[in-house]
Amino acid sequence: MLNKESKWVRAYTNIAFIKYWGKKDETFILPQNNSLSLTLDAFYTETKVTFDSELKADVLWLDHVEQDEKALKKAQVILDIVRQKAGLEDCAKIESINHVPTAAGLASSASGLAALAGAASLAAGLDLSKTELSRLARRGSGSASRSIYGGFAEWQQGTSDADSFAVPIDDADWDIGMIFIIVEDAQKEISSTEGMRRVVETSPYYEGWLASTATDLAAIKTAIAEQDLAQVGEISERSALKMHALNLSAHPPFNYWTPETIKAMQKVEDLRAQGYPVYLTMDAGPNVKLICKASQMEELKNILLQDYHADQLVLAKPGPGLQVLEDEQE
Ligand code: ADP
Ligand code: DP6
Numbered sequence: 001m002l003n004k005e006s007k008w009v010r011a012y013t014n015i016a017f018i019k020y021w022g023k024k025d026e027t028f029i030l031p032q033n034n035s036l037s038l039t040l041d042a043f044y045t046e047t048k049v050t051f052d053s054e055l056k057a058d059v060l061w062l063d064h065v066e067q068d069e070k071a072l073k074k075a076q077v078i079l080d081i082v083r084q085k086a087g088l089e090d091c092a093k094i095e096s097i098n099h100v101p102t103a104a105g106l107a108s109s110a111s112g113l114a115a116l117a118g119a120a121s122l123a124a125g126l127d128l129s130k131t132e133l134s135r136l137a138r139r140g141s142g143s144a145s146r147s148i149y150g151g152f153a154e155w156q157q158g159t160s161d162a163d164s165f166a167v168p169i170d171d172a173d174w175d176i177g178m179i180f181i182i183v184e185d186a187q188k189e190i191s192s193t194e195g196m197r198r199v200v201e202t203s204p205y206y207e208g209w210l211a212s213t214a215t216d217l218a219a220i221k222t223a224i225a226e227q228d229l230a231q232v233g234e235i236s237e238r239s240a241l242k243m244h245a246l247n248l249s250a251h252p253p254f255n256y257w258t259p260e261t262i263k264a265m266q267k268v269e270d271l272r273a274q275g276y277p278v279y280l281t282m283d284a285g286p287n288v289k290l291i292c293k294a295s296q297m298e299e300l301k302n303i304l305l306q307d308y309h310a311d312q313l314v315l316a317k318p319g320p321g322l323q324v325l326e327d328e329q330e
Contacts, residue, residue: 004051004123005122005123005125006049006050006051006119006122006123007048007119007122007123007324007326008046008325008327009046009047009048009115009118009119009122009325010044010045010046010115010323010325011044011045011047011111011112011114011115011118011147011321011322011323012041012147012150012321013040013044013100013106013110013111013147014038014039014107014110014111014143014146014153015037015038015107015178015283015289016035016037016143016146017038017152017220017235017281017291018033018034018035018213018216018217018235018236018239019035019213019239019242019283020033020142020143020155020196021199021243022197022206023142023197023200028139028160028164029138029139029142030157030158030160030161030164031155032157032200032206032210033157033209033210033213034154034156034157034213034214035142035143035154035155036152036153036155036169036217036220036221037143037146037152038151038152038172038178039146039147039149039150039151039153039319039320039321040178040316040317040318041316041317041319042314042316042319043099043107043108043111043314044100044111044319045098045100045108045112046096046097046115047094047112048094048095048096048123049093049095049116049119049122049123050092050093050095050123051091052090052092053090055091055092056091058075058092058093058094059091059092059093060094060096061093061094061096062096062097062098062102062112063096063098063102074109074140074141075094075113075116075140077139077140078117078120078137078140079094079120081136082120082121082124082126082136083124085121085126086124086125086126088124092120092123094119094120096112096115098111098112101182102187105282105284106180106182106185106285107143109140109141109144109192110143110144110147111144111147112140112144114133114137114144114145114148114322115322116137117137117140118137118148118324121133121136122324130148130322131165134146134149134155134165134166135162135164135165138155138164138166142155143192145164145165146166147321147322148322149168150168150171150320150321151168151170151318152170152172153166153168154217168321169221170224170225171318173318174227175293175295176232176292176293176318177291177292177293177294177315177316177318178289178290178291178292178315178316179292179297179301179304179313179314179315179316180287180288180289180313180314181287181288181289181290181308181312181313182287182311182313182314183260183261183288183312184260184285188284188285190254190284191284192283192284195256195284198250198251198252198254199246199247199249199250202251203249203251204249205246205249206246209242209243213239213242216235216238216239219231219235220232220235220236223235229277229291229293232279233278233291233292236291237280237281237291239281240280240281240282240283256284256286257282257286258286260286261286261287261288264280265280267307268280268290271290271300271303276296277292277293278291278300279292297315298315301313301315
């Protein structure tokens with residue numbers, strides 16, 4: 001056992017290049033397929049957990065606002081596992097600051113639950129390996145399993161709670177970056193959890209998704225090893241569009257797009273027609289992310305400024321894994 005330390009822990013968001021979109025087991029959050037993501041330096045969460053015998057109940061303060069039962073429940077899954085491992089019974093205060101819009105398809109659940117896994121285990125005096133942290137974060141939100149690592153990480157679906165975790169694939173120390181076009185940062189109506197559940201239960205195309213995702217995953221790992229941006233981008237774009245096609249094929253159908261999403265998608269095609277290697281990806285929200293050369297981000301931003309305000313464009317480079325912060329935060 002380590003000393004119990006209530007310190008701020010930072011985790012960065014990750015964006016999937018091969019999407020996770022469906023569970024085999026809702027309780028343990030075991031996915032239907034392996035997924036692969038890039039952790040980014042632009043958006044992150046900082047969280048501190050304090051176990052306190054004086055507290056009567058767990059509380060979650062996010063951005064200085066006490067959260068409702070639903071958000072607390074997600075966090076309590078992680079707290080309960082940590083308490084059980086550490087033999088603790090105290091209730092906990094969670095303080096968290098999202099440097100990312102919450103529930104807007106910008107992966108706050110990935111950074112939020114990864115930071116919580118790190119902060120809660122530290123506060124309980126547990127010395128967990130990265131694999132154990134990834135398994136713990138996964139229990140809060142599947143995509144959080146990948147935010148333990150910097151660069152490219154693959155969440156290997158495994159067969160049970162014990163072997164479903166992320167592994168590092170590549171440190172992404174090459175010319176790759178991402179531009180976020182924020183068309184809207186309001187909270188979405190259909191959460192990822194609900195959206196993927198409906199797709200697994202009702203989409204007639206789901207078998208096709210699973211079969212083609214295995215092929216995409218193998219191909220993107222080769223492309224990453226070769227630092228082949230065009231291949232990485234093409235495969236990612238395909239994975240994202242297939243995920244969104246699943247949503248349209250669900251019963252009842254749904255989608256996360258707005259007219260502004262379609263405009264941004266068109267913009268990506270325009271940039272490509274001008275000769276820029278730029279590819280899109282999208283998650284459970286209307287925002288569009290451009291996979292591109294990090295060295296061309298400023299040039300691309302200048303072109304995009306013809307259509308967007310500067311505050312709608314966020315440039316990101318590959319980011320690091322989980323970090324324990326030594327200084328007290330705000
Ligand atoms: P997103 O696209 O932002 O990942 P989701 O709907 O998948 O949206 O997840 C958002 C949910 O994740 C929030 O409603 C909340 O329950 C949880 N969450 C987000 N940030 C944090 C945080 N910093 N600490 C704890 N839980 C968080
Ligand atoms: C579209 O990890 O938020 O971003 O496990 O139910 O919490 P839960 O879902 P979550 O889903 C992420 C979906 C995605 C694709 C991805 O990140 O792989």
